Amino acid sequence: MQYLVLATIFILIGFLARSSIRPLYLFGGTLAFFYFTGLIGTESLLQNFVNEGLVTLVLLLLISTVLENTIFIRQNSSALFSKNRYRFSLLKVSSVTSFFSAFLNNTAMVAIMMSVIRRQKGIVSSKFLLPLSYAAILGGTVTLIGTSTNLIVNSFVIGEGMPPLGMFDFAPIGIVLVLGGLVYMLLFSKKLLPEIKTDESEDQRSFFIEAKINTESSLIGKSVKENGFRNMRELFLAEIVRNDRLISPVTPSEIIEEGDILVFAGNIHDIEELKSFDGLSIFEEKSRVLGSNLVEAIVSHKSILIGQKIKEAGFRSKFNAAVVAVRRGSKPLRGKIGLIRIEAGDQMILSVGQDFKNRDNLENNFYLISNINQNRFLSVRDSIIAITxxxxxxxxxxxxxxxxxxxxxxxxxxxxxxxxxxxxxLRHHLPFELIVVIGSALGIAEVLISSGAAAILVDFITMLFHDMGNYGYLVAIYLLTLILTEMVTNNAAAALMFPIAYTTAQSHGIDTMPFIMAVAYGASASFITPYSYQTNLMVYSAGRYRFSDYVRYGVPMSIVYSTIVLIMLPIVFPM
Structure with a gap:
């Protein structure tokens, strides 16, 4: 039975790393398999979903939706930037982000600061956005509530009958991580990060916008130049799709035909310019009034849309919205917009209907970045009371x-x-998927320990790191967690590594606390890929980054982070 459990866990990890299947189904399905095979009882299974740590996490996430509507960050954002002083501006932005991320939802914090950064004139967004994500990650390591990873680990601690972790148990190492990370970013951001765009207007130029020539359009039979497509202020006609044939580049003498799909690159804020052309309809726009109802959104890593073609994804029925523009990092997108397969991190401009903001499935599918008029900001008085x-x-x-x-x-x-x-x-914001994943992971951890499967893994770790002693086992747990968090997600890594770390400490008669904290810090070390952590994914397209930018900038950060953790762990939490 031990080897059956191990095989199931390895299959789970494989699917998490390589499959587009949502963790909700993978963790839930694994727990269901263990339940129906008798490896976990009904009472234990249900108990995991009302774990005090899990319920506390849900409460904090719901509370953060209120705190996001306080006005102080937005009102004072311009003070974070100093003209022609990049490092000083980066220090202020990163420090503020780290501080607030220690207490608030870091996804919301990054969304707020992204809008702040992109509104500033004369700065290079790509020099700020990835450090912004890293600052949020670092800030989350300071307190118990700084990141969902810490609270998930606390859920496991409570599940094992141990006293819950303290609010500031993470602070001694977390504060040093923030300081070390800030020093690294101040020294190397200017050199290692790409310099891509200079202002918000230019930042919009790579959006991919599609329009169709209608049957009775006066544009038919005239050349591109005659129709005035070469004289547009902020939009450029990049391609024409004609009967599934791509015409690129488009010459000024190209004759427009009925049914042509015109593909523009340009500033999404000037999309109204397209409406001045007779018989030209924007992709899926129909009767919508563009310009006043555009929302910028980034596809979440847990979205059900991933892998689907845009035209088959059902935006209208699911979200009362239509995609009018899309881009993907620094990659050029070609061909018909409806045939593009959606990937995590895709940045979209949605033309939305009146009840868009009331749809229950928004948070699971998108990170909403700009023009989100669905939240009512609290007054100064109410903001002070809420924060107090x-x-x-x-x-x-x-x-x-x-x-x-x-x-x-x-x-x-x-x-x-x-x-x-x-x-x-609150119902809209309820993190149902997170509840299922964590509740299931608690049950899976229980099976790993009770079946003896975790003990087999511990024996393997002991064999490999025996010569290094107890510290070697600690390093092994940390490094395994770090590798796993880059392969899957931080929450999944914490959930899978906790039972192994806990069993390792117990089997060698060592205090479990340093091993528990090694999992927490290791699971938060998500710096090397855009997909390992949600804030990395949020800045991917907005900063026009390439995957290689994360590797070049993230590997040294991961080394700095890991060095601090591995030096301080046995000092702060003696074995």
């Missing part, structure tokens, strides 16, 4: 007066009572 309540709850919990769960529950109840959020909004 949250900070007070954290302090009360840190001082041991009440548990983090109770303090966050009280804050949530006050927010609802003051009508800063509503039950309908």
């Amino acid at each position: 309540l949250f900070v007070s709850a954290i302090l009360v919990s840190a001082l041991g007066f009440v548990s983090l769960f109770k303090s966050m529950l009280m804050v949530m109840m006050v927010y609802i009572a003051l009508k800063w959020t509503r039950l309908r909004q």
Whole structure:
């Protein structure tokens, strides 16, 4: 039975690393398999989904949706940038992001700061966006609530009957990680990051916009030059798709025919210019009024749309929206927009309907970046009260007066009572997939330990690192977690490595705390690929980065990060 469990876990890891199947189904399916084979009982299975750590994580994520609507960051954003002083501006942006990411949802923090960065004139966005993501990751390592990874690890700790982790147990190492990361970024960002765009207008030029020549258009039979397509202010006619044949480049003498698909590259904010041409309809636009209802969105790594063609994905029925433009990092997209297969990280401009903001599936499929008028910002007074309540709850919990769960529950109840959020909004934001993944992972961890499968892996680690002693085992756990987090996701890595780390410590009679923290820090070390962490994915297309940019800039950061962790772990958490 041990080897059956191990085989199932390796298959799970393989699918997580290489498959487009959502973790929701992979973790849920694995737990169901263990349940039906009798490896976990009904009571234990259900208990994992009401784990105190898991419920606390859900409460914090819901509370963060209220805190995101406070106005202080947006109002004071311009003060973060100093003209012609790149490193000073980077220091301020990264420091602010790290600080707030220690207490707030770092995905929301990065979305806010992305909009701030891209509104600034005279700066190179690509020099700020990847450091922004890294600063959010580093800030999340400072506190228990800084990242979902820490809270997931805490869920496992509680599940094993241990006292929950403290709010600032992570701080001694986390603060040094932030300082070390900031020093690295200040020294090497200017040299290692690409210099791609200079302002927001130029940043929009690579959007891929498609329009069709209608049957009775007056454009038919005239050349590109005669129709004025060569005199457009912010848009450029890059390609024509005619009967599945691609015409590129397009010459000024090319005659426009009925049914032609015209592919433009340009500034999405000037898409209204296309409406001045008779008989030219924007892709799937129909009767929508463009310009006033455009939303910029990035496809989430957990989106159900991944792998589907745009025209088959059902944007209208699922989201009451239509795709009018798309781009993918620095890669040129060619051909008909409807035939493009969606990938995680694709940046889209959506023309949305009135109830777009009320759709339940937005958060699982997109990171919404700009023109998101669905949130009502709190007033200055309400913002102060909301933040004060949250900070007070954290302090009360840190001082041991009440548990983090109770303090966050009280804050949530006050927010609802003051009508800063509503039950309908909370339902929209409820992280159902995360609940299923973590609840399932807790059950899988229980099976790994109880079946003896984890002990087999521990024996293998012991054989390889025996000569290095207890510290060697700690290094092995950390490095395995780090490698796994780059292959899958940070939460999946933490979930899979915790039972192995816990069993390793117990089998050698070592304090479990350094091994638990090695998993937490290792799972947060997501620097080398755009797909290993959601904030890396969010800045991928916005910064026009290539995969190689993450490797060139992320590998040294990972080395700095890992060196600090491996030096400080046995000092802060003695074995």
